[in-house]
Amino acid sequence: MPLNIVVLVKPVVDPKAVVRFRPDGTIDRSAAKLVANPYDKYAVEAALQLRERYGGRVVGLSMAPPQAADALREVLAMGVDEFVLLSDPRLAGSDTLATSYALSAGVRMIERKLGKVDLVVCGIESSDSNTGHIGPEVGEWLGIPSVSYVDTVLDVSEGYVVVKRLIEGGYMKLRVRLPAVLSIAGTSYQPRIPTLRDVLASRRKQITVVGVDDIGVDPSLVGLAGSPTRVVRMWRIEIKRKSKIFTDTDVDALVEKFLEELRKDGITLSR
Amino acid sequence: MARTVLVYVEVSDGKIEDHSLELIGKARELATKGGMDVGALVVGHGVRELARELIYRGADEVHVVDDPRLGTYRLLPYTKAVAHVVGATSPEVVLFSATVVGRELAPRVAARLRTGITADCTDVDIGSWTDPLSGRVYENILYQIRPTFGGEIMAAIVTPQHRPQMATVRPGLFPIPQRDETRSGRVVEWSVELDEDSLDSIEVLEVRREMRKVDLKSAKIIVSGGRGAGPKGFELVRELAKLLGGEVGASRAAVDAGWISYDHQVGLTGQTVKPDIYIAVGISGAVQHIVGMKDSKIVIAINKDPEAPIFRVADYGIVGDLFVVLPKLIEKLKQGRLPGGS
Ligand SMILES: Cc1cc2nc3c(=O)[nH]c(=O)nc-3n(C[C@H](O)[C@H](O)[C@H](O)COP(=O)(O)OP(=O)(O)OC[C@H]3O[C@@H](n4cnc5c(N)ncnc54)[C@H](O)[C@@H]3O)c2cc1C
Ligand SMILES: Nc1ncnc2c1ncn2[C@@H]1O[C@H](COP(=O)(O)O)[C@@H](O)[C@H]1O
Numbered sequence A: 001m002p003l004n005i006v007v008l009v010k011p012v013v014d015p016k017a018v019v020r021f022r023p024d025g026t027i028d029r030s031a032a033k034l035v036a037n038p039y040d041k042y043a044v045e046a047a048l049q050l051r052e053r054y055g056g057r058v059v060g061l062s063m064a065p066p067q068a069a070d071a072l073r074e075v076l077a078m079g080v081d082e083f084v085l086l087s088d089p090r091l092a093g094s095d096t097l098a099t100s101y102a103l104s105a106g107v108r109m110i111e112r113k114l115g116k117v118d119l120v121v122c123g124i125e126s127s128d129s130n131t132g133h134i135g136p137e138v139g140e141w142l143g144i145p146s147v148s149y150v151d152t153v154l155d156v157s158e159g160y161v162v163v164k165r166l167i168e169g170g171y172m173k174l175r176v177r178l179p180a181v182l183s184i185a186g187t188s189y190q191p192r193i194p195t196l197r198d199v200l201a202s203r204r205k206q207i208t209v210v211g212v213d214d215i216g217v218d219p220s221l222v223g224l225a226g227s228p229t230r231v232v233r234m235w236r237i238e239i240k241r242k243s244k245i246f247t248d249t250d251v252d253a254l255v256e257k258f259l260e261e262l263r264k265d266g267i268t269l270s271r
Numbered sequence B: 001m002a003r004t005v006l007v008y009v010e011v012s013d014g015k016i017e018d019h020s021l022e023l024i025g026k027a028r029e030l031a032t033k034g035g036m037d038v039g040a041l042v043v044g045h046g047v048r049e050l051a052r053e054l055i056y057r058g059a060d061e062v063h064v065v066d067d068p069r070l071g072t073y074r075l076l077p078y079t080k081a082v083a084h085v086v087g088a089t090s091p092e093v094v095l096f097s098a099t100v101v102g103r104e105l106a107p108r109v110a111a112r113l114r115t116g117i118t119a120d121c122t123d124v125d126i127g128s129w130t131d132p133l134s135g136r137v138y139e140n141i142l143y144q145i146r147p148t149f150g151g152e153i154m155a156a157i158v159t160p161q162h163r164p165q166m167a168t169v170r171p172g173l174f175p176i177p178q179r180d181e182t183r184s185g186r187v188v189e190w191s192v193e194l195d196e197d198s199l200d201s202i203e204v205l206e207v208r209r210e211m212r213k214v215d216l217k218s219a220k221i222i223v224s225g226g227r228g229a230g231p232k233g234f235e236l237v238r239e240l241a242k243l244l245g246g247e248v249g250a251s252r253a254a255v256d257a258g259w260i261s262y263d264h265q266v267g268l269t270g271q272t273v274k275p276d277i278y279i280a281v282g283i284s285g286a287v288q289h290i291v292g293m294k295d296s297k298i299v300i301a302i303n304k305d306p307e308a309p310i311f312r313v314a315d316y317g318i319v320g321d322l323f324v325v326l327p328k329l330i331e332k333l334k335q336g337r338l339p340g341g342s
Helices: A038-054 A066-078 A096-114 A134-142 A196-202 A251-264 B018-034 B048-056 B075-089 B102-113 B196-201 B230-244 B252-256 B309-313 B322-334
Strands: A003-008 A011-013 A034-036 A056-063 A082-086 A119-123 A146-157 A160-167 A170-177 A180-184 A207-210 A230-236 A244-246 B004-009 B037-044 B061-066 B093-097 B117-121 B123-130 B137-148 B153-158 B165-169 B186-190 B202-209 B221-225 B247-250 B277-281 B298-303 B316-319
Touching: A003 A038, A003 A096, A003 A134, A011 A066, A034 A038, A034 A066, A038 A056, A038 A066, A038 A119, A038 A146, A038 A180, A056 A066, A056 A096, A066 A082, A066 A196, A066 A207, A082 A096, A096 A134, A096 B102, A119 A134, A134 A146, A134 A180, A134 B102, A146 A170, A146 B102, A160 A180, A160 B202, A170 B196, A244 A251, A251 B316, A251 B322, B004 B018, B004 B075, B004 B102, B018 B037, B018 B093, B018 B123, B018 B137, B037 B048, B037 B075, B048 B061, B048 B186, B061 B075, B075 B102, B075 B186, B075 B196, B093 B102, B102 B117, B102 B165, B117 B137, B137 B165, B221 B230, B230 B247, B230 B277, B230 B322, B247 B252, B298 B309, B298 B322, B309 B316
Parallel strands: A003 A056, A003 A119, A056 A082, A082 A207, A119 A180, A146 A180, A244 B316, B004 B037, B004 B093, B037 B061, B061 B186, B093 B165, B117 B165, B221 B247, B221 B277, B277 B298, B298 B316
Antiparallel strands: A011 A034, A146 A160, A160 A170, A170 B202, A230 B153, B123 B137, B137 B153
């Protein structure tokens, strides 16, 4: 059974970059480079493996400013067939409720073009907001089941998907009716590295930029107006660690230096 | 009707989860501050008997949805049950634990009620807020405090106009309230109409869960091994732990590989630990691991990759191959050269 899969990819400020504040306390995103949310690459890998197994199409969907398109190229090179980029000034300031509403409208738009969408896959959380809300919330807007913390997709057949889900202390195996939203925990899908040929091929792939009017969302339910939550304040936490790092090619000297430092700092290793 | 702070209570094997009790305690604090009542909501099968215990722990009213079809957690019927009770009782605040269940169920309920929600809070508080745009003052609203940007930055979030104000709160941060058998409260039983459609949407085929035996929470010293250790390395990790009189911890990767049982796992889906000394061996330092050990007094990391993120949260870092470093360290410690000691 060929599958139509939508994969949600969030362009984020490169998590390796140090977050910068503006004088008014808001985050300065202008200078930082955007990349695909690292967790979403596991979701992309899961989607691609499903396409390899069952056939079908994998369409990427992102909500971000237009300059985020560059970040999506990398994901197209991994093998995603095409991207829809939802970009509109009216979407700015959306919290997870508003974002999930807009993305669910994006899924519906893709559905009108492609036919029925069987699976929506997304990452377990984004590296900048770390909420993990989008998966369950998109499921709710679309009125379909969702599963968070999916470790592996085991099987798809007869209108159901069987997944292994992480829980505290172990796993759960679930049979879930399609269509469904799956949030992929990045533990068992190793994202593929595109080859040069993949990168070249991806240049011909389409990124369709659409706005609020194209996907037919109610403008009062997106952006700041459609967002129940307000960020009041942000501050940096100081990680108060000594950060004394030891290197030495001679292991005896290395361990000795380390123990010497502990002694100097008055730290006892035993209980 | 009194304004309430409602806590969604998780039950496992007929027992109230500790993190849910912690939340009842926290809710009590919020309720006192904001002139509210504490409500508890428990969903499942055979959970009716737990109501009294929740009252002893601080709930003023307990809402029970007890139904044989809710015996195992399944997202859609549970969403239905929670949204039903919340919709009918209109609490000001609803708190969930930031567990795998809470972090899936809470946003689903929030979206159904078209309200806001904040994930994975490390603290919640009651206070007032003035909207800088309209100048309007909101009294006694919920401050939702959480790390963001991978933990580097903290954010305070409010939900000024929508109700309920919702949040998931990280387990292991607040004390479990004392049991007080003199407390009394109200128990309300609900019967929720569960449609076949949502009942059929998800079927649980299998649950594999290890019971918790090791208590890492009270350990003073923990030596944890990760994927880098491998089964051989774990022998060294165990030896060091024994030598220091500490416990053995592990990353999820090590647990998944089967080198050690789940009850040793530290992190988001394992235990939250705060020992005096935490030694991470062959652990890269993924956020999900760090949330479980970052409040340790002293962190020592041994890793061959100088770029490993674990070094960013370490007081002392040894860059080197654990198979060379650990035997040497053990040897030196055995020679009676425990630093700071005799
Ligand atoms: C929803 C969810 C929940 C999770 N919950 C948890 C959790 O509770 N706890 C948890 O730990 N993880 C959890 N994880 C997994 C987490 O994301 C990481 O995958 C995991 O912590 C990695 O474990 P690790 O550091 O042992 O392995 P790796 O990331 O593979 O790191 C191994 C490290 O060992 C080093 N190494 C290798 N060989 C040597 C050597 N010879 N000498 C020295 N160093 C060496 C490497 O340099 C590397 O840094 C969760 C993930 C998800 C998505
Ligand atoms: N703006 C966005 N565009 C596309 N996908 C998103 C967006 N925000 C979140 N997601 C998806 O939802 C997942 C969870 O994100 P979050 O709820 O922000 O932690 C991410 O891993 C993405 O797959």
